[in-house]
Amino acid sequence: MATQREKAARLRQLHDGPRLLVLPNAWDVASAKVIAAAGAHAIATSSAGVAFALGFPDGQRISRTEMLGMVRRIAGAVEVPVSADVEAGYGPTADAAGQTARGVVEAGAVGMNLEDSLEAGELVPLELQVSRIQAARAAAAAAGVSLVINARTDAFAARGLAADARIVEAVRRANAYLGAGADCAFVPFVSDREAIGRLAREIRGPLNVLAKPGSPPLAELERLGVRRVSVGSAIALAAYGRARRSAVELLGSGTYQALEDAIPYAEMQKLLGQA
Amino acid sequence: MATQREKAARLRQLHDGPRLLVLPNAWDVASAKVIAAAGAHAIATSSAGVAFALGFPDGQRISRTEMLGMVRRIAGAVEVPVSADVEAGYGPTADAAGQTARGVVEAGAVGMNLEDSLEAGELVPLELQVSRIQAARAAAAAAGVSLVINARTDAFAARGLAADARIVEAVRRANAYLGAGADCAFVPFVSDREAIGRLAREIRGPLNVLAKPGSPPLAELERLGVRRVSVGSAIALAAYGRARRSAVELLGSGTYQALEDAIPYAEMQKLLGQA
Numbered sequence: 419m420a421t422q423r424e425k426a427a428r429l430r431q432l433h434d435g436p437r438l439l440v441l442p443n444a445w446d447v448a449s450a451k452v453i454a455a456a457g458a459h460a461i462a463t464s465s466a467g468v469a470f471a472l473g474f475p476d477g478q479r480i481s482r483t484e485m486l487g488m489v490r491r492i493a494g495a496v497e498v499p500v501s502a503d504v505e506a507g508y509g510p511t512a513d514a515a516g517q518t519a520r521g522v523v524e525a526g527a528v529g530m531n532l533e534d535s536l537e538a539g540e541l542v543p544l545e546l547q548v549s550r551i552q553a554a555r556a557a558a559a560a561a562g563v564s565l566v567i568n569a570r571t572d573a574f575a576a577r578g579l580a581a582d583a584r585i586v587e588a589v590r591r592a593n594a595y596l597g598a599g600a601d602c603a604f605v606p607f608v609s610d611r612e613a614i615g616r617l618a619r620e621i622r623g624p625l626n627v628l629a630k631p632g633s634p635p636l637a638e639l640e641r642l643g644v645r646r647v648s649v650g651s652a653i654a655l656a657a658y659g660r661a662r663r664s665a666v667e668l669l670g671s672g673t674y675q676a677l678e679d680a681i682p683y684a685e686m687q688k689l690l691g692q693a
Numbered sequence: 694m695a696t697q698r699e700k701a702a703r704l705r706q707l708h709d710g711p712r713l714l715v716l717p718n719a720w721d722v723a724s725a726k727v728i729a730a731a732g733a734h735a736i737a738t739s740s741a742g743v744a745f746a747l748g749f750p751d752g753q754r755i756s757r758t759e760m761l762g763m764v765r766r767i768a769g770a771v772e773v774p775v776s777a778d779v780e781a782g783y784g785p786t787a788d789a790a791g792q793t794a795r796g797v798v799e800a801g802a803v804g805m806n807l808e809d810s811l812e813a814g815e816l817v818p819l820e821l822q823v824s825r826i827q828a829a830r831a832a833a834a835a836a837g838v839s840l841v842i843n844a845r846t847d848a849f850a851a852r853g854l855a856a857d858a859r860i861v862e863a864v865r866r867a868n869a870y871l872g873a874g875a876d877c878a879f880v881p882f883v884s885d886r887e888a889i890g891r892l893a894r895e896i897r898g899p900l901n902v903l904a905k906p907g908s909p910p911l912a913e914l915e916r917l918g919v920r921r922v923s924v925g926s927a928i929a930l931a932a933y934g935r936a937r938r939s940a941v942e943l944l945g946s947g948t949y950q951a952l953e954d955a956i957p958y959a960e961m962q963k964l965l966g967q968a
Contacts, residue, residue, distance in 0.1 A: 466958070653936050655956045656953075659935070661931070665732075679931065683741070683930060
């Protein structure tokens with residue numbers, strides 16, 4: 419078993435190329451096991467997916483404790499490094515961000531996302547977000563692990579910014595966050611090729627974008643200079659989509675077609691470590 | 694909001710026909726919300742699904758507390774009655790079964806499954822299982838709710854019983870369990886039409902069977918006299934199958950086809966009660 423420090427180093431190194439780091443996000447232990455078995459080099463969690471599974475809408479309605487509870491289960495179940503999506507750190511202050519980072523380390527994860535919007539459409543002042551990243555870095559170091567910090571800017575979802583201003587703001591914030599000690603800059607909500615290429619050129623560190631149906635394929639994102647791609651809650655929503663289709667079919671025609679193409683029970687038992 | 698007693702009465706009534714009670718099993722809150730929104734009249738949990746999501750193989754490796762924790766989340770999130778799959782009651786004794794029944798009531802569910810095998814292939818002595826059912830019934834009554842007890846017999850998975858002996862044993866046990874106060878007899882692992890028809894005729898109460906791809910369609914099960922159908926972990930395994938397909942595609946061709954046909958994010962937010 420690799421130590422937590424070794425896993426942090428391994429996750430950090432996966433941002434250095436030459437290949438794109440692809441993170442198919444998990445939301446519970448079974449999904450993490452399945453995604454790891456599919457060959458993922460690391461597991462990133464989806465905060466929305468975890469929230470949905472445990473009964474909350476996305477957007478910091480779940481508590482830090484409950485979110486980290488699922489992160490702990492996942493990190494304890496897979497051998498690959500785990501990066502925790504902990505939204506905006508469950509509190510507006512630098513202290514809250516530090517406390518969350520310490521919790522991420524204690525949960526056994528080796529990376530974390532930290533967002534710069536506490537409310538949809540509103541960006542935290544840049545200086546405050548810089549201090550929140552520094553606090554997360556310091557708290558993790560004090561806890562003994564150099565967490566891989568993926569600093570997210572929601573500039574592309576900010577109210578009152580024109581398209582061009584969004585790119586400028588995303589670059590400005592990404593570079594400030596990298597300067598404050600973040601390892602990677604996460605700019606979601608952009609799928610335009612030209613914009614992504616410009617972000618990759620102007621951001622002075624690894625760039626993470628969010629991919630979804632309609633985004634350029636991963637090979638193209640790699641050519642554009644992206645270093646890390648995640649998919650947020652997309653896999654969870656696809657899985658629950660399959661659950662819905664199964665239920666609708668059972669309750670409607672009373673047949674079982676949507677239940678085919680499942681993971682066999684015996685295989686899932688083995689994945690979960692049946693003796 | 695219906696009270697817990699009203700929900701228990703409603704669930705019990707759903708066994709009286711004229712239509713088959715179809716229970717597409719859920720394993721977390723999001724799946725329960727999706728299945729309820731698809732029109733299910735009640736939600737049954739899948740103990741295997743819950744175990745997988747939280748990091749355990751199926752078969753009482755998860756604790757009673759953790760299993761009931763997820764049941765509580767689900768029961769608190771849907772308006773329809775919830776029946777909890779609590780395996781063999783997390784202990785071999787009548788006391789354990791009673792304690793589990795009390796926990797099911799406290800978690801807000803109004804029904805429970807109780808299995809008669811503690812180890813794969815081994816049936817609990819009939820008299821002991823009868824006393825376990827009586828203990829569950831009494832504990833629930835003491836807690837103020839007339840739980841709908843779905844007594845499961847694993848006669849069809851018992852080692853050392855020939856096919857014909859299995860039917861005889863399933864009928865003998867089902868009738869003893871119904872006589873002891875169970876509301877419904879659950880006989881899984883049988884999909885042969887003739888055997889199901891015979892079970893429905895010879896069991897003196899509602900019959901629950903487990904359906905899966907390859908089983909007779911629900912309309913036919915209804916004609917055979919089945920009153921309740923559930924699918925165990927099949928929907929969870931289909932959902933995780935979709936997660937696997939998504940991950941394999943992302944890590945392979947780097948495209949997003951398996952992510953289509955997902956539940957839209959905004960719709961899931963609404964299902965989870967976003968303000």
